[in-house]
Amino acid sequence: xxxxxxxxxxxxxxxxxxxxxxxxxxxxxxxxxxxxxxxxxxxxxxxxxxxxxxxxxxxxxxxxxxxxxxxxxxxxxxxxxxxxxxxxxxxxxxxxxxxxxxxxxxxxxxxxxxxxxxxxxxxxxxxxxxxxxxxxxxxxxxxxxxxxxxxxxxxxxxxxxxxxxxxxxxxxxxxxxxxxxxxxxxxxxxxxxxxxxxxxxxxxxxxxxxxxxxxxxxxxxxxxxxxxxxxxxxxxxxxxxxxxxxxxxx
Ligand code: SAH
Numbered sequence: 001x002x003x004x005x006x007x008x009x010x011x012x013x014x015x016x017x018x019x020x021x022x023x024x025x026x027x028x029x030x031x032x033x034x035x036x037x038x039x040x041x042x043x044x045x046x047x048x049x050x051x052x053x054x055x056x057x058x059x060x061x062x063x064x065x066x067x068x069x070x071x072x073x074x075x076x077x078x079x080x081x082x083x084x085x086x087x088x089x090x091x092x093x094x095x096x097x098x099x100x101x102x103x104x105x106x107x108x109x110x111x112x113x114x115x116x117x118x119x120x121x122x123x124x125x126x127x128x129x130x131x132x133x134x135x136x137x138x139x140x141x142x143x144x145x146x147x148x149x150x151x152x153x154x155x156x157x158x159x160x161x162x163x164x165x166x167x168x169x170x171x172x173x174x175x176x177x178x179x180x181x182x183x184x185x186x187x188x189x190x191x192x193x194x195x196x197x198x199x200x201x202x203x204x205x206x207x208x209x210x211x212x213x214x215x216x217x218x219x220x221x222x223x224x225x226x227x228x229x230x231x232x233x234x235x236x237x238x239x240x241x242x243x244x245x246x247x248x249x250x
Contacts, residue, residue: 091154097133100196110136110196113226114143120224121145125187129180129195129214130207134160134173136194141172149190150175151183151214180210190218194226202232 090096101107114121114136121143128137131150137160140148150173152160157177164173176183193214199205215225 089154091132091152092156094133094156094159097156101133101135106196107135110194110226111139114139114194118143121192124191125149125189126192126194127151127185127190127214127218129193129211130197131160131175132156132196134164134175136196137173137175138164138167138169140192140194141169145172145192147187148173149185149187151180152177153179180214185218188218189220190223191220192224192226193219198230202230 121140123144123146126137126140126145126148128134128140128148128150131137131152132154133156134150137148137150150157150160152175155177157175161170161175164170164175174186176185193211195207195211195214197205197207197211199207211225219225
């Protein structure tokens with residue numbers, strides 16, 4: 001299953017730039033000026049120990065450090081978050097998820113992949129890596145999965161629980177708030193892993209490591225990955241103006 005990807009990072013940064021920096025008295029200038037730069041690629045997370053899994057409890061202090069997004073000292077509910085907090089937990093902002101959901105090619109490809117293969121999902125245990133709003137978990141549940149576990153490190157997981165409940169799927173879907181690399185699931189293995197991990201130029205965001213980690217830890221032998229392959233097409237171009245500006249400048 002191949003997928004085209006949308007430009008969610010830039011969108012978010014635009015939103016951040018527009019946000020009211022005076023929400024808190026603390027200056028956010030340095031964050032905003034940094035935001036023009038790509039964030040450094042995250043290092044793989046050590047996997048020597050696993051913290052016990054905590055089913056998500058709102059307003060509880062949890063170290064929420066989504067890879068590639070810096071750190072926030074404590075977990076705050078989305079209602080309390082300011083633009084400064086969103087800078088450090090960018091996926092907490094519904095805007096970025098709205099944009100992803102509205103990307104029809106992206107969202108419908110996932111939906112079709114699951115709805116057109118209901119025989120594959122029927123009575124299966126599914127893991128959604130980076131579940132966000134829970135959209136892929138809900139597709140999997142509607143496709144007939146016996147149970148779906150979603151793992152999400154950003155505080156958007158709070159909303160996802162409400163969305164899942166509104167769709168009456170809370171008996172089939174369980175969301176865990178935390179990093180994939182640290183959460184423990186109540187099952188040893190899963191039959192299927194679904195994930196939307198692709199970033200700019202496919203690999204930006206470096207979520208692929210996380211998906212591979214989840215596959216190696218939880219996927220049954222012969223289990224399925226959605227998607228299980230991706231293609232990156234590259235073409236060389238020369239932008240004369242940019243080159244002059246960046247390289248031939250005096
Ligand atoms: N599945 C959702 C969201 C995709 S965006 C959808 O298709 O709409 C990727 C999500 O993965 C983000 O919400 C991000 O916070 C989460 N994520 C990235 N790395 C993660 C990690 N190591 N552990 C848990 N969640 C992670």
